[in-house]
Amino acid sequence: MEANKSPGPAPRRRITRRRLILIAFAILAAPLFLLGRAWKQGSDDGGQKYARPFRIAGNFYYVGANDIAAFLITGPQGHVVIDGGYPGTPPLIIASIAELGFDIRDVRVLLNSEPHGDHAGGLAALKEASGAEIWASHASADVIEAGGDDPDIHWALRPLVRVGILGYPAARVDHRFDDGDTIRVGPVALTAHVTAGHTRGCTSWSFPVQDGDRELQAVSACSLVVLGVSRYSGQAPDFERTFQVLRSLQADIWVTSHARLWGRYRKFVARDTAANPVDPFIDPEGYRAYIDGGESELRRGVAH
Numbered sequence: 001m002e003a004n005k006s007p008g009p010a011p012r013r014r015i016t017r018r019r020l021i022l023i024a025f026a027i028l029a030a031p032l033f034l035l036g037r038a039w040k041q042g043s044d045d046g047g048q049k050y051a052r053p054f055r056i057a058g059n060f061y062y063v064g065a066n067d068i069a070a071f072l073i074t075g076p077q078g079h080v081v082i083d084g085g086y087p088g089t090p091p092l093i094i095a096s097i098a099e100l101g102f103d104i105r106d107v108r109v110l111l112n113s114e115p116h117g118d119h120a121g122g123l124a125a126l127k128e129a130s131g132a133e134i135w136a137s138h139a140s141a142d143v144i145e146a147g148g149d150d151p152d153i154h155w156a157l158r159p160l161v162r163v164g165i166l167g168y169p170a171a172r173v174d175h176r177f178d179d180g181d182t183i184r185v186g187p188v189a190l191t192a193h194v195t196a197g198h199t200r201g202c203t204s205w206s207f208p209v210q211d212g213d214r215e216l217q218a219v220s221a222c223s224l225v226v227l228g229v230s231r232y233s234g235q236a237p238d239f240e241r242t243f244q245v246l247r248s249l250q251a252d253i254w255v256t257s258h259a260r261l262w263g264r265y266r267k268f269v270a271r272d273t274a275a276n277p278v279d280p281f282i283d284p285e286g287y288r289a290y291i292d293g294g295e296s297e298l299r300r301g302v303a304h
C-alpha cells in the first residue's frame, strides 16, 4: 500500500509535462478565444443598433440598422427586401417593417448585395419569417447556401466561418439569376447588375421609384472595398468592369450596404428642413464620388 502511494519519478515527470502543455495551451488559446469573442461582440454591436425606419422616396424605404443596411421596396402584389444583415439583425428589420405599417409576411422576394455575414447572415431568418423566395447571383448563391463558406476567403479565416464566428445560418436560394436579369413582383421591378470585385457575385440593383409625378432612378451599389482576406484571380478586371457598369447607371438616389457610406443619417436629418423630404436623397454627385473613391483605392492598392 505504502509503495503504491508514493509515485515514482517517471510518472511525476509525465504529469508535470502534460500540465505544462495544458498551461501553455491555455495561455495561447485564451487571448485567441478572447479576441474571437471581442471580434464577434464588436461585429454584433457595430452598426447593428436600432435606427428609425423611414421612407427614402415613394415605395422605397430604409429598414436596416444604424449602419448595416436593409431596404424595403413595397408593391401592391408583395414587397422586396434587399439584405438581411447579421444573423442577429432580422428581428430589428422585421420590427422596422412593422413600424412603417407593412407586414414581413407580405415580402415575396429577398435579395442580397453580397454574401458576407454582415449582409447575408439574416437571410435564413427573414425567409423563415416571410416565406419569401431568395434570388441570388450564381456565385453569391453558392456562398449563401454554404452559410458564408466562401472559397475566396483566406484559408486561415475559413475555420472561423465553419465554427459560426464569420459564418451564418445557410439559406436555400430559390432562384439564381444572370447579370442583367430583372426580378419582378407585380409592378415592382429590380434589375440585377453583377458587379464583381468585393465578392465574385456582388450584385448592384437598379430600379425606378415613383415619387409623386416624377420617376426617380435608384441604385443600390455593391461594396467597392478590396478586402485583404478575400482575394481571387481576375478580381482587378472584375473591379474595372464594375466601375464601368456603375458609371453607366443613372442614379438619382443611391445607397449601398453600409449606411454611413451614403450618408443615411445626414440625409435623414436633412429631410426635416427640406422643401420635399425626398430631396436630400437625390445625390448623383455622391454616387459618382463613391465610384471615384473605390476606383482610386484600387489604383493605390489599398486593401482593407
Ligand SMILES: [Zn+2]
Pocket (backbone or CB within 6 Å): 114, 116, 198, 223
Ligand atoms: Zn463584404
